[in-house]
Amino acid sequence: MKNSFTNKRLFSFLVWAAIIAAIIAAPSILPVFRLNLLGRYLSLAIVALGVDLIWGYTGLLSLGQGIFFALGGYCAAMFLQLNSATNFPNQIPEFFGLYGVQQLPFFWEPFRSSLFTLLAIWIVPASVAAILGFLVFRNRIKGVYFSILTQAALLVFFNFFNGQQKLINGTNGLKTDVTLLFGQMVGSDSMQRYFFWITAVLVILAWFFARWIVRDRFGNILIAIRDDEARVRFTGYNPTLFKTIVFAIAGGLAGISGALYTIQSGIVSPQFMTVPFSIEMVIWVAVGGRGTLLGAILGAVIINYAKSLVSEALPASWMFIQGGLFILVVTALPEGVLGWMQSDGPRNLLSRLGVRRPLSTYPGLEERGKDEVKL
């Protein structure tokens, strides 16, 4: 017993050591282009963690996470634009000149402060999510109606941002790669290397944070809400509050994710709020494994990396592969790849192929899967 415990600790120590070594070494192993892609996909893992919290654990399928993702991105981009606008006329970002704007719109002002920006990146999307969520949850809108509503909200935000040239450069978005931070160009190789490290560390922190959320009773209540919300009410908990809080947390994570993605891809634009992108976030989590936090991270990183590799080799074929992957997961692996592995999937598959495993109890119990056997 004690032996297996120390083995387990040794194993997790080795895993962490490997992860940390990989993060430190990645910039010297990978070419700049690949490193930048990996950094962007790692930042997407953070929004996926949020999707997992609200969908995998709480059962709220949001198709509007792009809103919060884009808000975080815009917060970061506004700060960078202002930070580099000292040489432009009126000391405001260059694009304003195209539309004859002389005066900085009022909501840009606070983004001169780096501290404000660091807070706004997650507080702004979390607050928007909290307000939107509270109104929806208080009226007991759930299931597919909730999904439709979030998608409608996404379209509203998309159209608003797309049309506001004079406020936030409309459909062109805000570029960040030629802006300055600490006197250095944000798009430069050395800056991108730092952003990669920051992203990797934040993914790990976000994972610990999400684990802490679901570890104890709070997480159990989320699962309970997913499975039987009425019963939660009669137990004395108010599901509206719990759902609002977890939706706000997912919004905040999406904001951080969007900011990191923006500074590494060089631009934020209303394209972050298109319908397919928000649906893709759900696919990453579904493929990786709902309700397994690690599955969300791996799903986001691996699917996106595969996407860029496949798109380079066979242009225009990715949509088919992604669609096929989604159908495969929904029909064959409803718990996602990681969920399937955790519920003994590989061993069951082997035993179905004729490879019998050593049994310690009864064949009926071990081979047909514990879910089919009542104790």
Next chain:
Amino acid sequence: MSLSLLELNNISVSFEGFLALNKLNLTLQQGELRAVIGPNGAGKTTFLDVITGKVIPNSGEVIFKGNSILGIREHRIARLGIGRKFQSPRVFEKLTVYENLALSVSKPKRPWSTLFGKLNKIQRDQINHLMNIVNLQSRSNISAGLLSHGQKQWLEIAMLVGQDPDLLLVDEPVAGLTDEESDLTADLLKSLSGNHTILVIDHDMEFIRRLESPVTVLHQGHVLCEGSMSDIQIDPQVIEVYLGQQEEGSK
């Protein structure tokens, strides 16, 4: 006369013209164990829905501990001290037995305290005590979904008791249980009365008899009669609603 814990006055509920409850009156005293029976469609479950705030009656009043609880939301009514067990066992299947009970004994039931707080020693002892009562100690770390039907029923009763309500509303606790299990359930409920006020709804006459409690018979949304089980069984009205009207001339 002692203080009444729950009073229902002239409750009427109609679902699109169908009168599920029709001027229902019922009073429960502190510490009382009461059984409610009635044929299908008599309004038994609707009347629990009214007490727990799930259904708002068209007219009438619900008084709990001297205050009206009409229009208060479900989770607040639960916190006031009304616990409910559902007809088919509703436990949280993906959570373990222990986690199910932990959710029910947690107090306060606010998000922050469930996120930052830990269960204290008294609460952990209470969970173990509850598992002992319903014989689930050995199942502590098993998902509730894997329990047998009877064990789920008991887990739900334990969760109900764990909420420490003043009033327990128990809807068909022995549906699908073996005779032995229903006897044990009856004993459990009897032992809980006194400290708690309990209202039991069931079809199973043997089980109701074993409760040795006053019985209220519901029929078409109102109280048909009240009395002990032996009185009820010879009441011609009750026989009529359960067995149908005797045909004339058939003797």
